[in-house]
Structure formats: structure tokens, C-alpha cells
Amino acid sequence: RWGFFQIINHGVPVHVLENVKESTHRFFRLPAEEKRKYLKELSPSNNVRFGTSFSPEAERALEWKDYLSLFYVSEDEASALWPSVCKDQVLDYMRRSEIVIRRLLDVLMKNLKVTEIDEKKESLLMGSKRINLNYYPICPNPELTVGIGRHSDVSTLTALLQDNVGGLYVRGDDDYWIHVPPVNGSLVINVGDALQIMSNGRYKSVEHCVMTDGSKNRISIPIFINPRPSDKISPFHEVLASGEKAVYKEVLYSDYVKHFFRKAHDGKKTIDFAKIRI
Ligand SMILES: COc1cc(/C=C/C(=O)SCCNC(=O)CCNC(=O)[C@H](O)C(C)(C)COP(=O)(O)OP(=O)(O)OC[C@H]2O[C@@H](n3cnc4c(N)ncnc43)[C@H](O)[C@@H]2OP(=O)(O)O)ccc1O
Ligand SMILES: O=C(O)CCC(=O)C(=O)O
Numbered sequence: 204r205w206g207f208f209q210i211i212n213h214g215v216p217v218h219v220l221e222n223v224k225e226s227t228h229r230f231f232r233l234p235a236e237e238k239r240k241y242l243k244e245l246s247p248s249n250n251v252r253f254g255t256s257f258s259p260e261a262e263r264a265l266e267w268k269d270y271l272s273l274f275y276v277s278e279d280e281a282s283a284l285w286p287s288v289c290k291d292q293v294l295d296y297m298r299r300s301e302i303v304i305r306r307l308l309d310v311l312m313k314n315l316k317v318t319e320i321d322e323k324k325e326s327l328l329m330g331s332k333r334i335n336l337n338y339y340p341i342c343p344n345p346e347l348t349v350g351i352g353r354h355s356d357v358s359t360l361t362a363l364l365q366d367n368v369g370g371l372y373v374r375g376d377d378d379y380w381i382h383v384p385p386v387n388g389s390l391v392i393n394v395g396d397a398l399q400i401m402s403n404g405r406y407k408s409v410e411h412c413v414m415t416d417g418s419k420n421r422i423s424i425p426i427f428i429n430p431r432p433s434d435k436i437s438p439f440h441e442v443l444a445s446g447e448k449a450v451y452k453e454v455l456y457s458d459y460v461k462h463f464f465r466k467a468h469d470g471k472k473t474i475d476f477a478k479i480r481i
């Protein structure tokens with residue numbers, strides 16, 4: 204109901220999860236001058252980006268987070284350009300998690316009466332992938348800031364691996380926030396905005412945020428499963444077949460993502476971009 208769930212029997216071996224977490228720490232332990240090489244202005248590729256906060260130019264206060272964001276184009280591109288301290292472990296984790304994502308999407312689509320995931324639907328649902336390595340350093344004044352502000356992901360689905368520190372909250376009903384406790388070996392699955400749009404609101408993207416911690420560094424590793432940037436997304440015709448009115452219009456996915464990055468995190472307001480105004 205709240206657009207998220209936590210799964211343990213996902214089939215990704217525990218050593219794969221441990222390896223990707225360890226390699227995330229390895230990346231963030233690199234000297235600052237090594238990490239700087241992947242800043243937007245210096246990075247060898249637009250698909251590899253090291254940064255801080257969310258949209259620093261648009262935010263009034265920065266979020267307490269650094270990240271490495273890796274857009275997957277191909278194994279060859281990743282092998283050549285992703286940081287060598289983590290690329291093998293990250294790629295292994297992405298490959299192994301693909302099976303569970305596909306199974307989840309099959310089930311979610313059957314429930315929408317989408318019986319066949321043909322090539323076009325496959326692109327719309329899972330045509331592109333991005334993985335972020337998030338690092339939340341110890342915060343001396345946790346009550347003054349957040350790790351990540353309230354937002355929903357712009358993905359179809361997000362598979363999130365977190366360490367054992369805790370701090371992720373999802374929004375339930377009536378402004379009630381639920382802590383998502385770290386469970387060893389589990390993955391948190393978030394419904395994202397793209398799935399909310401394509402399901403015409405039957406699946407709702409989950410609003411979530413991250414609190415900072417005063418005594419421990421925290422890492423998390425979301426894999427964002429998305430449409431392709433060039434895909435036009437809108438409610439599936441199977442969902443509208445019974446005469447249901449479309450709540451969302453057609454939007455170019457890359458326009459939607461650019462809109463998301465243009466401003467600071469602001470709860471679920473991003474999705475208004477795709478709403479049909481009456
Ligand atoms: C950082 O904290 C975050 C991040 C997130 C992220 C969630 C997701 O990424 S979900 C999946 C997103 N979907 C895709 O990645 C689809 C494929 N990508 C694209 O379509 C394009 O790469 C693009 C995202 C639309 C960017 O297109 P392009 O025309 O090349 O324009 P740019 O100049 O590169 O970017 C525009 C603007 O957005 C900022 N930005 C782009 N990518 C990222 C990124 N990965 N992380 C942070 N910011 C990004 C970029 O800086 C530009 O802003 P300027 O001010 O510099 O103009 C969830 C939660 C978080 O806390
Ligand atoms: O750190 C977390 O648990 C959540 C991260 C997140 O929401 C994101 O990167 O979009």
C-alpha cells in the first residue's frame with residue numbers, strides 16, 4: 204500500500220552484497236584528489252559522476268551526503284570508465300539483481316492485466332539502469348540537517364541495499380513516518396514515479412527520506428531501474444482499457460528526470476509535472 208517492501212529471498216548471494224558494500228567504502232576512503240577526478244566538470248564520462256547533496260545550486264541547505272552515480276551503458280564502457288576500486292563488485296551486484304527485478308515486474312504487470320512484456324514494454328519498464336553509491340558521513344549535529352530530504356525516486360523500481368546503521372524512513376498515511384530497519388541480506392524495493400505514471404496511479408511511488416547519524420558513517424546502494432531516457436511514458440493502454448480516465452499525460456522520460464534534478468527535494472511534487480490538469 205505504501206509503495207515499498209523489503210525482501211530477503213531475492214536470490215542475490217550474501218557475498219555479492221557484502222562485496223559491493225566493501226567496495227563502496229573503498230571508493231569513499233580514496234584520497235579527496237582521487238574522488239575529485241569524477242566530479243561533473245572533470246569526469247572522463249557523463250555517465251560517471253561524483254557529487255554531494257542533491258542539487259547543490261538549487262538547495263537552500265545542503266544534504267549530508269556524498270555519492271558516486273553510475274549510469275550503465277554497457278559492460279565495456281563500465282569496465283573502461285568506472286572507478287577500478289569498485290567496478291567489478293558493482294557490476295556483479297547489478298547483474299545478479301536483474302533476475303529478481305524482472306520477476307517483481309512480471310508480478311506487478313500481471314496484476315495490471317499486462318500479460319506480455321514485449322520489447323517495447325521491456326524498454327519502458329527497465330530499459331536503463333543507474334546505480335548510486337551513497338555515503339553519509341558522521342554528522343556532528345544530526346538534528347540540524349538530513350541525509351536525503353523527502354522525495355520519491357523517478358525510477359520504475361529501485362532496489363536498495365543499506366548497511367546496518369539505519370536512518371531510512373518511508374512515509375505511511377497521515378504524515379506518519381516508518382523506519383525501515385536494516386535487515387541483514389535484505390533488499391528494500393521502492394516503487395518509483397515512472398511506475399506510478401505507467402500504472403495510472405494504481406501503484407504509488409513511495410516518499411522517503413534519510414536521517415543523519417551522530418556516531419556512524421552510513422552507506423546505501425540504490426539501483427534505479429528506469430525507462431530509457433528517449434522513451435515517452437504514459438499510462439499503459441491495458442490499464443485504461445476498461446474506460447479508466449488517464450491521470451497522467453505522455454512525457455519524455457529524460458525531460459521528467461531533468462525536471463527532478465532542477466530543484467531541491469520536495470516530497471512527491473515532481474510527479475505533478477506529468478499530471479493532466481483539468
Ligand atoms: C544525487 O542525489 C540523488 C540522486 C537520485 C537519483 C535518482 C535517479 O537517478 S533515478 C534514475 C534517473 N534516470 C536516469 O538516469 C535516466 C537516464 N539519464 C538521463 O536521461 C540523463 O542523464 C539526464 C539525467 C536527464 C541528464 O541529461 P543531460 O541532458 O545529459 O543533462 P545533464 O547536464 O547531465 O543533467 C541535467 C541536470 O541534472 C543533474 N544531474 C544529471 N544526472 C545527475 C545525477 N546522476 N545525479 C545528480 N545530478 C544529476 C545535472 O547536474 C544537471 O544539473 P546542472 O545544474 O548541472 O545543469 C535520487 C536521490 C538523490 O538524493
Ligand atoms: O540511503 C538510503 O537508504 C536511501 C537513498 C535514496 O533514497 C536515494 O538514493 O534515492
Ligand SMILES: [Fe+2]
Binds near residue numbers: 354355356411
Ligand atoms: Fe530515493
